[in-house]
Amino acid sequence: MAGSDPDDPRRRILVRALSLGLIAGVATGMARAQRPGAPLPKGQSIFKVVGDVTVNGKPADMKTVINPGDTVKTSGKGSEIVFVVGTQAMILRGEGQMVIEKPAEASGFARALRVVRGALLSVSRAMPMEVRTSTATVGIRGTGFYVEAQPAETYFCTCYGVTEVAASKEPEKVETIVATRHDRPVYILAGDASGQLIRNAPFINHTDQELALIESLVGREPPFVFPKDSYSAPRRGY
Numbered sequence: 001m002a003g004s005d006p007d008d009p010r011r012r013i014l015v016r017a018l019s020l021g022l023i024a025g026v027a028t029g030m031a032r033a034q035r036p037g038a039p040l041p042k043g044q045s046i047f048k049v050v051g052d053v054t055v056n057g058k059p060a061d062m063k064t065v066i067n068p069g070d071t072v073k074t075s076g077k078g079s080e081i082v083f084v085v086g087t088q089a090m091i092l093r094g095e096g097q098m099v100i101e102k103p104a105e106a107s108g109f110a111r112a113l114r115v116v117r118g119a120l121l122s123v124s125r126a127m128p129m130e131v132r133t134s135t136a137t138v139g140i141r142g143t144g145f146y147v148e149a150q151p152a153e154t155y156f157c158t159c160y161g162v163t164e165v166a167a168s169k170e171p172e173k174v175e176t177i178v179a180t181r182h183d184r185p186v187y188i189l190a191g192d193a194s195g196q197l198i199r200n201a202p203f204i205n206h207t208d209q210e211l212a213l214i215e216s217l218v219g220r221e222p223p224f225v226f227p228k229d230s231y232s233a234p235r236r237g238y
Contacts, residue, residue: 039219040084047217051079068102068110085110088124089214096120115149121206123215136188137171139164144222146206155201157185159211160223167197181224
């Protein structure tokens, strides 16, 4: 199953610096537009881009606009993008690929996020949508969530809000998860001899500080209060 890798001190320092607004710019290939805590300016999609990141196959930079219908890809473990589509803010980590599926009607909202591979942290409260992976379909009903997609399993954490989780192999069996703060992470499997495709999982690889950061990009705060340095989790390194 997806592992809970040891915490990387370098990543903790970077997340803390981002949340406190201490970084004005770092290595080549990374840029940011304004301090955390302020919504992105109108017409701007990207807050931060690191390493090899493409949108629809073209290299992404701070001027790239991301819309429903686009494909976002991060190549290499050190790559990452923090961005906003409509009222949804996201962090796509290294070696990830996702498709932002658009609804039939013209709007700035996504109908679904199809996570082909990799790890995605997201917040969205404006309208219902779905998250799809190779092994799972999750209905989002106003939620902060974290997902890691692998061919044989999906890790999914309802950070707060309500989700409806189903394994792709058994779409008729839907489990509703109501969470206030990472109450019930799960693994959703492609198949298992026991027949239990949705299993309880540990809390791994994302933090409340990261959720606070991306909520701030769309002018919101997480629905809980926490000391800035008190809540963290094991996660993969940059």
